[in-house]
Amino acid sequence: MMGWALGVDLGGTAVKVSAVEPSRGLIGHERHPTELGSGPDGIVRQIALLVSALYGRFAEKLGPSLFLGTGVGAPGAVDRQREMLSYPPNLPGWERFPLRSALERELALQGVPPSPVFIDNDANTAALGEARFGAGCRYRDFMLVTLGTGVGGGIILDRQLYRGAYGTAGEIGYLTVDYRGESVHAGVRGTVESLIGKQQIVARALGRYREQPRALWNEAVHGEELQCLSPRTLEKAARDGDRVAQRIWNEVGSILGVGLAGVVALMDIRSFVIGGGISGAGDLIIGPAREQLLGSTLPSMHEGLDIVPAELGNQAGVYGAAALCFG
Template identity: 50%
Template sequence: MEHFAIGVDLGGTAIKVASVSVSGNILLEHKLPTEAAKGPETVIENILAGICTVLNETLKMHARDLLSGVGIGVPGVVSLDGGTISYPPNLPGWTVVRLGDILRTELERRKKLMLPIFVENDANVAALGESTFGAGRQFSDFVMITLGTGVGGGIIINNKIYRGVTGAAGELGHMTIDYRSERIHAGIRGSLEGLIGQQRIVDYAKSLMADAPSKILHELCDGDLSRLDARLLSEAAQRGDSIALETWRFVGEALGAGLGTIVSVLDIRKFVVGGGVSGAGDFILKPAREALYRYTLKSMHEGLEILQAKLGNRAGVMGAAALCF
């Protein structure tokens, strides 16, 4: 039988936990609310509850000595030694927390298990998941970019997460790609996230509709444009709506420009695009591929490639488990 690990994806609203084999099979999955508003103690207790639930059930089917450890992906900056997370977003009341030590101590006390525990930034573990089990398996070096509420990313070099000097590398959404922009997001003018974060995408579509109302989008929203989101824009694009198609072209072009900057800096030429907004597929990726060539030196065109992520919303738990292998 194969070795396996427990992967945890800590989000602002939900905690996902799974046992994952070394070959990438999901043995068991569990999801529970984060209850972030109740503070760190409650969230940590929920993490432990999720881990224990998955452990208990998995160990009924698999030998304990095959368990490689527990990996956890968390929002925010993680120290280089993996011991400390600092001021994670969407988790009120958290400051600087040695999460790995807390979980290790409690699992030893409750389950009599002395396990290695690895803590890593959530975007980095998603990239590791795609590197180990998904679209990035064929590449030793690539960049993953996640499109969702915000824009995140992870850098894989020689099949390992590149973390930079302090552990904060990969904040791709905060790259400035339009320094003259009037939009300032998280204190940064013209950042990629400020241009193509999900709310900005919706706002862009609405601005186009002010000049040319869309019958299809109005139908999909039941006449209430406050319901407009990336999913409905994707559906409208599939139906040929010109507003939706132009919105996704804008997103793809901005994405391609950002990726071109990464090529120039890192000479990495492979990209994996994930996150909920990436569900628009080629409506984003086709203009992104075209723009990538325009924003990259001709001498660096060879080998440029943008792929869609394969693991979907499992990238986090699978990448977290991969920290243990």
């Protein structure tokens, strides 16, 4: 397919914009801190300025007539018309905001020629990025699961993004795996995210280490204070032989495996790509997840089961956002 597009990954920390071609992938990139204090209109202006700058860099080289548009991946709920962004985490003041039309107007003010603007949930765009350019290329059907501050997901069916009837398909983080667990999400108990989101992993580790002060953790992280514990230091502790850390990662992977088993049973999806910052723990998570998945599904469902790490890292979102324009 000829043409090129710009992909935007909007987050509470940074706005990333990339120029992407279907055949060559990412060919240009900008990243700037999100101007949270400027509110929705100010951030839309920031996005438009970055898009305009990158468009100016590549339009003459790649051909303005081949420009396919701008895609945006954003946290929070996106409506069925893919116009409104609602209640995105870490973006105050965005309770219900018409992101697509606001960005179209601002791009026109910045001199970007009229072109389509597409918006979608950031987990969906990450899944689409992995499907077109990353670990998902080998699968016709798969689910991307993102492990980070929260737990998200996007579903690819027949190589196309599947959004569901109301646009919320793939939200594995809100799937209950322990009905007696803590209530974190609007009264919903024991969700995957409430058990293996970043804060929950750290809280679990702090509790265990306070109970076992003689654990190897201090040596494993070169004497850092317990309060500095993070998934990264917990990963190092596990790889350095700390049994407490190893057990915690085993629990995280097992909980993930239970969630994936529900997806297998309901959707007959057999392939999973694991991304997000916490997925850097790699085999510490994927090994227990695979074992639990096998133990939580019928033998007749085992054929084709596969769990692999994502390949695009924190660029999956911009790849997928641009791919919204490729059709």
